[in-house]
Every structure is written in C-alpha cells, then in structure tokens.
Amino acid sequence: MPNTLRLHGLSVPISPDDVSDIIWSALQDGSYEAKEARWAVKAVRPNDRILELGSGIGVITSLLAGVEGAHVMAFEANPHTVRLAEIVIKANNRNNVALEHGLLTAGPSRDFxxxxxxxxWMSSLLKHQGPYIDTIQVKSSNIDEFITSFNVDLVVMDIEGAELDLLTHARLPGVERVFLEFHDHLYGLEGVRQVTSAMADKGFAYDPRGSSGPCVLFSRNTDPRTYEPEDIHAAA
Incomplete structure (x- = not known):
C-alpha cells in the first residue's frame, strides 16, 4: 500500500517509488510546493472557474478545488504525473476537478x-533545461478557445518556462486573474520583462497583494483590496 503523507492539509497517498528521492524528501519535510500552496490559493475567489496548467501530482489542484464553489479544469503533459494527480485528487474527495492529459498553448493545435x-517538477517542453530520461509527443489545444468555452476566471500555471511563450501570445479573453511561477533561471530577467509587458498590454497589472518572489499574480480588477496581516509579514 502507498504511504499516506499529510501535506498542506491534504492526504498524499503515494509511494517513494513513484517519485525521485529529491521530491520524496520534499514531500516528507513539507517543503514541496510550499510557497505555491500558500499564494495560489489566495488568488482564488468563491465560485471561480479555474484553469490549471501543469497540475503536477495534484497537490495545488486539490488545494484550489477546496475553495467554496470552485471548479478546476487541470492539464498535465506527463502521463505518469497525471496518474499520481488522479490518486491525490481522489484521496481528497475533490469531485469538482476535471483533469486531462494534454497541453494548452497559444495558437493552432500542433505537436510538441x-x-x-x-x-x-523539471519535466517540460524545453530540451535545454537539462538531462531527460524520455520524450513523449503531445498535441496541444488552443488556450483561448478553451478559456472562452469554459468562461475561465482564473488561470494558474507552473509550466517550467513555457509561460514565456504562452503569456506573450495568448489573448486570455475574459480571464480576471493569472497566477504563475516565473522560471527566470530559464529565460532571465528579459523573459520576465516580456511576460510583464505582454500582460500589461492585455490589461493585467502585477498585483503585489497576491505575489511573493517568483510566485506572481496578475489581475485585471483594480478594485481596492486590503492586505491581511500575515501577508505583510510573509512578504517582508
């Protein structure tokens, strides 16, 4: 039987054989996606329709789905990771999640x-990111068409550098908020500037109230929001 860990208030019933030693250690000591777990959930509002790109093993997916009235549509390109995410999502009774193996990208469908x-967590579309153990072919779907079809309010992404191309070229129609992790070690501060500029052109602003380090929230809504005391302490 798989081990049942407790992580960020969730059950994570996976085995050390399912992941690398580094990831297993992070799961055991609670550091796995700890900052993302804190800040991604703060981007969610009740009844949000959430699109998550790069679900990983389903930890952030399950946390997002725990917000009242939320519905999560999640995509993950790695089929092995999808299987682990399905286990975690089921273990936490998140019946408001639709998880798919696939990719959403800007522009027409194509093979990647x-x-x-x-x-x-290092698997990606980028060959130069480091040594890899396998490759798979994945056909993409158009993100803007998906967003329009499902009336997405919030996009959450952790896609290992692919956010640079995606956010530069996607229109994100009707989306109110985008939460992402920057991977500046892959594209430098110039890439961060490109994403920030592209988001501004689409009407989004960098939102410091929901951002911490590489975990960044972009918002269209300019209504005033107050800081919670613990957020001020965490950002200090």
Whole structure:
C-alpha cells in the first residue's frame, strides 16, 4: 500500500517509488510546493472557474478545488504525473476537478515534444533545461478557445518556462486573474520583462497583494483590496 503523507492539509497517498528521492524528501519535510500552496490559493475567489496548467501530482489542484464553489479544469503533459494527480485528487474527495492529459498553448493545435525528467517538477517542453530520461509527443489545444468555452476566471500555471511563450501570445479573453511561477533561471530577467509587458498590454497589472518572489499574480480588477496581516509579514 502507498504511504499516506499529510501535506498542506491534504492526504498524499503515494509511494517513494513513484517519485525521485529529491521530491520524496520534499514531500516528507513539507517543503514541496510550499510557497505555491500558500499564494495560489489566495488568488482564488468563491465560485471561480479555474484553469490549471501543469497540475503536477495534484497537490495545488486539490488545494484550489477546496475553495467554496470552485471548479478546476487541470492539464498535465506527463502521463505518469497525471496518474499520481488522479490518486491525490481522489484521496481528497475533490469531485469538482476535471483533469486531462494534454497541453494548452497559444495558437493552432500542433505537436510538441515533452521532455520527461527524473524529478517530475523539471519535466517540460524545453530540451535545454537539462538531462531527460524520455520524450513523449503531445498535441496541444488552443488556450483561448478553451478559456472562452469554459468562461475561465482564473488561470494558474507552473509550466517550467513555457509561460514565456504562452503569456506573450495568448489573448486570455475574459480571464480576471493569472497566477504563475516565473522560471527566470530559464529565460532571465528579459523573459520576465516580456511576460510583464505582454500582460500589461492585455490589461493585467502585477498585483503585489497576491505575489511573493517568483510566485506572481496578475489581475485585471483594480478594485481596492486590503492586505491581511500575515501577508505583510510573509512578504517582508
């Protein structure tokens, strides 16, 4: 039977054989996606329709789905990771999640090579990111068409550098908020500038009330929001 860990208030019933030693250690000591777990959930509002890109093993997915009235549509390109995410989502009774194996990208559907790495969180579309153990072919779907079809309010993404191309070229029609993790070690501060500029052109502003380090919230809504005391302490 798989081990049942407790992580960020969730049950994570997976085995050390399912992940690398580095990821297993992070799961055990509670550091796995700890900052993302704190800040991504703060981007969610009750009854949000959430699109998550890069679900990983389903930890952030399950946390997002725990917000009242939320519905999560999640995509993950690695089929092994999808299987783990399905286990975690089911273990936490998140019946408001639709999880798919696939990719959403800007522009027409096309085939991509996805590079699978031992540390699942390093798997990506980028060959130069480091040594990989396998490749798979994944056909993309158009993100803007998906957003329009499902009336998405919030996009959450952790896609290992692919956010640079996606957010530069996607229109994100009707989306109110975008939460992402920057991977500046892959594209430098110039890439961060490109994403920030592209988001501003779409009407989004960097929202410091929901951002911390590389975990960044962009918002269209300019209504005033107050800081919670613990957020001020965490950002200090």
């Amino acid at each position: 090579t996805f590079y699978v790495r031992e540390d699942l």
